[in-house]
Amino acid sequence: MIQKNQEYDVTIVDLTYEGMGVAKIDHYPLFIENTLPGEEVRIKVLKVGKKFGFGKVMEFYKTSPDRIPSEEKKWTQTGIAPLQHMRYEAQLAFKKRQVEECLHKMHCDEVQVHDTTPSPQQMHYRNKAQVPVRVVDGKMEVGFYRKNSHQFISIQNFGIQQEDIDDALQVIARILTEFGVSAYNEERHEGVLRHIIVRQGYYSKEMMVTLVTRKKKLFQGQQLAQRIIEEIPTVVSVMQNINDQKTNVIMGEKTICLAGKGRIEDEMLGHTFQISAPSFYQVNTPQAEAMYQKAIDLAHLSKDMIAIDAYCGIGTITLSVAPHVKEIYGVEVVAPAIDNAKENAKENEMTNVHFAVGKAEEVLPKWQEEGIQPDVVFVDPPRKGLARSFVETTIELAPEKIAYISCNPATFARDVALFKEAGYRLDEVYPYDMFPQTTHVECVGVLYKQN
Template identity: 50%
Template structure:
């Protein structure tokens, strides 16, 4: 017997008035027609809006707002609608207090829905003021639009470049240097990359700036090594901006979404910049992972150190250690720190960062966290505190089980994704390690992303 096809209660291009009753994890408003969800870009809970239905799927639809019949008290005038369309700043039409409430709710719902934690306390989100111009790194595509070379960002779920000059959340000097470079690229007629033809020379520009040092690194990502007039642009750049102490060329010949390849050339100055985090100095290379919001990274790490309640005789495991920022921040409070990271270049940076800070009670190893942990355990090393800061996909089940078998006093978990954190905490809880409070820290104002930290302790 053939299944009867159920028609959606709305049609493409239909216009109707709806109430926004909720918001999705990625910042869209949610309306319902006969129980059928419609995701409305820029909608805020409590608003009544006239929408244009753009796309209808089997179980939901997408729409854009034409006019507002009522607006939320949490709405502020958006600086630039394109910052929502590109995903650079999808929440910047909401007041900052409303953003923090939205993020706290995302964490709370993840802990309940995925972790099954009904009683777990989620603290108020630690925000920052002002919540703008905080990013110390920019990764900007270069394309030809019409007859002009342009810089900007891709529209969400596409590779259509939207021209952006004020990125709102980037350090203002980074925006200024980008505008300077755009003028020079036009002056020397540098050919931007054309994805459809896999032709042209310049793919993107990556800029990093030290929050405290003010040192700047500019990396030109090119399709091939030889680019006419690139050295002329570099000469003009460093003359105009003396704090540009490193100019790199990264050669990325492949058709790929991966921005940087392994091949790097120094065009000017050093191959890294320096900056500080919690009083320690770090050398940051073009490919290093380094937190993009220095001020909030310091607040996040301070909270992690507070929760760890470190003692002089403690031995600490810093898993997913990157260039060593968390472990080195803890080293002077404990007996020994062991750090593991799968990226060999990051471990090289971590070793170097330990040397320049005169820290000798640390040991860093490249490899998968679960495999290296097995080796250290086989060598008889016991850990009092385990600190984890995994990528968005969270921890492996094997690593969680190994961690619990070691019976550390505390496991400090830092996460950039509340969903995978809740999943992992559920497994930890089933193995005897629980938390009473999760602390969200807003590392990425104006976006939907949120960092969290908690401490897991053995049940008595």
Template identity: 45%
Template sequence: MIEMTKKIVPVQKNEYYDVKIESLTHDGLGVARVDGFPVFVANALVGEEINMKVTLVKKTYAFGRAVDYFVTSGERVKPECGIYKQCGGCQVQHLSYEGQLKMKHDTVVNHLKRIGHIEDANVLPTIGMQNPSRYRNKTQVPFGYADGKVVAGFYQKRSHEIINMQSCLIQTDISDQIVETMRQLCQELEIDPYNESLNLGVLRHVIVRVGFKTEEIMVTLVTRTHEIPNSELLIQRLVSKYPKIKSIAQNVNPKVTNVIFGDETRILYGEPYIYDEMNGIRFAISPRSFYQVNPIQTETLYSKAVEYAQLSGNEIVFDAYCGIGTITLFLAQHAKQVYGVEIIPEAIEDAKMNARLNGFENTQFAVGKSEEIIPAWIENGIVPDVIVVDPPRKGCDRSLLDTMLEAAPDRIVYVSCDSSTLARDLRVLIDGGYKLEVVQPVDMFPQTAHIECVAKLVRA
């Protein structure tokens, strides 16, 4: 009888090891090896020689943190944020911005090769920002108690402990000010923040949205309860101090959940929308609208999608996962007709309103699953020249990919917020008869490990 021997893991938790960092993961962790065993190390860069402490050991890999640096990378910079090491919001602030852009390019290339088995993809250099800070138009901050005081900030890495924040370098300055004012008002007006472990308290999150072009502000208070103590005085203080607030909404979420929003939203003050502009198009934004958080780079990303669609003004375009119609209206400026489909009814209502707001008469929207709506359109004689998809992080459903292949448009433009699922889906489309011409990474989220891409495929 052969005796099975258990493979010995060469590292132990809480032990220290001298290592050299070989590469970076897609989420910005350094990769070191101890006797061939991979360890993912926070706050470590390629080429650095360090002493690390192992913090977690799994069967096939471990995590560690850098304790001492013997050799440091020329790409290392000092993070400007005082709570960077504790906060989980940014992952690569210790890497130079040029280094971040290269890391994100390499991530896309590696995903295409490893997951999509696409060896020769034309992946262009990442398009970055001239000023990679203060770029987010949306701030959502959890509130809680710590040492008897109200705190507002972001969750510590891999925990639900809130790190109190005075300033966040990727949020707008006005958003920081409003969050701090809300923290003070909660203390003064006795509005209890939410206690997650006991499911008690009132205020769970404060969400601030800012129109970059219009400077209009919407504040949404996510509460456990319908009642907000001293709500009239709260609204009066906020609007008096920040006159650019055009809307204050309340969303009620009584559930024990990590999901931020509940089902019920009502307007406490002002209008149900604020407005912003991109590419000369005006958009109405409601408390729960999906609207890209970096409008500067969104214009870059969506303009690239329009370029790859190669529109002459005579094309029929399908826009799957159209949301509130952002890409749809970018496309409608150059196409004969654009059909948008989205599964969320409220988003489609917003999309129709945005089309009316801008006087577009060459758009049509439908609620439902793309893989069901698109075949119905085709059966009715509407045949697409171009299909554009901008799916959530999980990528496209396989049934939608099959639907796209059956529709056989001349071009497919795939906008992606996750290059791993992009690589998986591109493999299906390539095997289905399309040629991948180009992939353009765009840095929508500087200081973080996230990367957006737009890919162009043509029928082979």
């Protein structure tokens, strides 16, 4: 029987999708942070469950050739960069394997999985940070929680965010200290500031700061916002988002502008985009551009085609596709994102784009009733993938091509299998590393209707 606190010598035999090494003792799996396949280690058992347990490394006897020195212990403790100890080429291979295994599980072995496209930047690539705060010795500090706990760890260098964002967070924290803003306390559901969100346009460098507060009342909110704008010249908007719920969802429903223009602008594939606080925007801009371009190339678009962009956000894919097709229809559930999308279409002088607010699975049947007959459907859903009814309506609409951009290979493979059953074919898929040093992988593939 495996006992808690007991020590064992083990060999790591696998790596989970969460980046944990796996060792087996008498067929009982133990998950161990900061280990790689092939490594021989002494571990201490931390937790014993019915089917699996967790351990931590006490000593390395043999390390993997894929191991590199970790730069910052806090990044592993908090889960900011759980693969920082793995050579970048090995990270790319691990991500390709994830996509292959997900397709294999859904009996899609005929699909060729290409090598993962590396990110142009392996560190400091994120254009957005959302961090919790604490007051430590009278000073507001930013950081992250230790994984699976509520223990706060102060961090100055987050490693994967654009460096301007790290610098801005320190200045904002200092200003908040000067204004005497209190930090939210989860357990007691009291205090003011829950999170600071900073977003910076990759090309424009324009910055938006959003202060997420428990209540609307933020003492001297406008003066505070003005100070942030004065001290950080790239900040063009300071927003307040109110989240009064006992939840770990970061943003609440209501956002107000405290100072500045209320949005930032950025560029993707040569088009300009207005982005407001509640709107989704890809965090690794140049890599997202590469991935969109791949989807466009694989879809072989032409000027007589009708296209749909489901899950369209602020219209980044819609406007990138629009010049190549006759008409394109975008749908998105977040209303402010569609406000941005409409404005973005106008600013980029596109007249063949149409947007609707709503759930893709509800709007698609309406478009079907209106007689909109797409030749190609682009989908870029959240991690849970496509709604079953969305897949069914798409199959009824029978577009020639379905261009699928995914941030979760498991739901991607599940949805591909459904389309395959209905007579679609997927020949190849391209994984993209959008989030270096983490376990996440995005991929793109275009399904073709078989005649």
